[in-house]
Amino acid sequence: MSRPVDALDSAFPVAASIALDLIRRPEVSAQWSNPSALPHLSVGALACHLGRQAVRAAELLPTPADLPTLESADSHYERAAWVTEGTPAADAVAAGSDEADAAHGPADLHTRSADALTQVTDLLSRGAALDVVPIPWQGWSLRRADFLLTRQLEIVVHSDDLAVSVGVPTPVFPAEVFDPVRDLLVRLAVRRHGQSALISALSRSERAGHISAFLTPGRALDRLRFAEVAVSPAPGYRYFGDVEWIKPERGLGGKRRRPPARIGSAACGWSGGAEVSARRRGRSPARGRRRRPAADGRSWSPGR
Incomplete structure (x- = not known):
């Protein structure tokens, strides 16, 4: 039975071709056994997971669906448990299908x-893909466009x-x-974190926070083991360059701790004593004197 061609019917093969x-x-082949990002x-295993997207589509597009159909792709990500479960355990990853497929090699x-x-x-080109596609591992179906x-x-x-893992351009x-x-990720991020x-x-940049589409705010904070992070700066604290300065733990005694995580492109680092004091007074931590705000609105321009 023929059906109208959706825009994603032509876009998905292009995406899969680029991934291939x-x-x-x-x-990728040279670093096959190395840890990924x-x-x-x-x-x-990451390459196999990427390649599986086309394999899944080939298997499921012609398969009749007898599962409830969700109203949108957004609903798929709102209901899927993995979205908020965080990083899988090492033993679960090792026993998963990605590593099993990787054992067969790149060819x-x-x-x-x-x-x-x-x-x-x-x-997709001859209209043989069905309008509703099952996702059996989730227990529901999606319309073809949402599935793609x-x-x-x-x-x-x-x-x-994968590109980051092997050091090639994305x-x-x-x-x-x-x-x-992009539009789907933005909708999911807004739903999870709010417009503001x-x-x-x-x-x-001076009040940027975590907006991951696949991580709840609570879990984002859990991953920063030593940090107390707020969407807006804590009272009296400043920002220096691209670094988001966050409240130090009690008992640090003015010592710098090795950063356990990253916020955006900048490492989370804590400084006590004179540096924190300088920031509280609105002075440059580098030289201890007042600096004019940078043109981009950050509290401090980068040091010379």
Whole structure:
């Protein structure tokens, strides 16, 4: 039965093709057994997870669905348990399908991913993909466009993970691929953190906070073991360059602690004694004298 072609029907094969090009890079094969940028996951397993998005699509697009259908891709991410569970345990990752697939090596992944891309392209181009697609591991179904959007998000996000893991540039996706993913991530971030947090993160470096679409505010704070973080600066504290200065723990005695985590691109670091005192007085920690605010609105311009 024929059906109208959705914009994502043509965009998804483009996304999967870009992912396949990345998977085939020699840097991925050369570092196959190395740790990836994701906790407990090898480069090979991450590549297999990325390649599986096309494989899943090839398997499920022609499969009839007998599960309840959610109203949107947004609802899929709001209901999925993994979204707020945080990083999986090392033993769970080691026993998972990604590492099992990686054991077969890069050539096997290249073949499986290329075959899946051919099947998906054929299914979507000739109208053989069904309008409702089951997601059996979740217990629900999605409309075809919403299903493809979830796979497209996986491709865009994990392509960045894989590129960072092996030290190559992250692929640039065309607008028809990237824009729907960007819009979905923004909606999820707003739903999870609120409009104000998103606006601050995108436009105000001096009060930017965590806006991950897949992490609740409570879990974001849990990951900063020693930090007491607020969306806006704590009273009396300043910002220096790109660093978000946060309240030191009690009992540090003015000593600098090794940063256990990062906030954005800057390491979380604590300084006590004269440096904190200088910040409280609105003076430069570097030289202890008052500095004029930087043009971009930060409290301090970078030191010379």
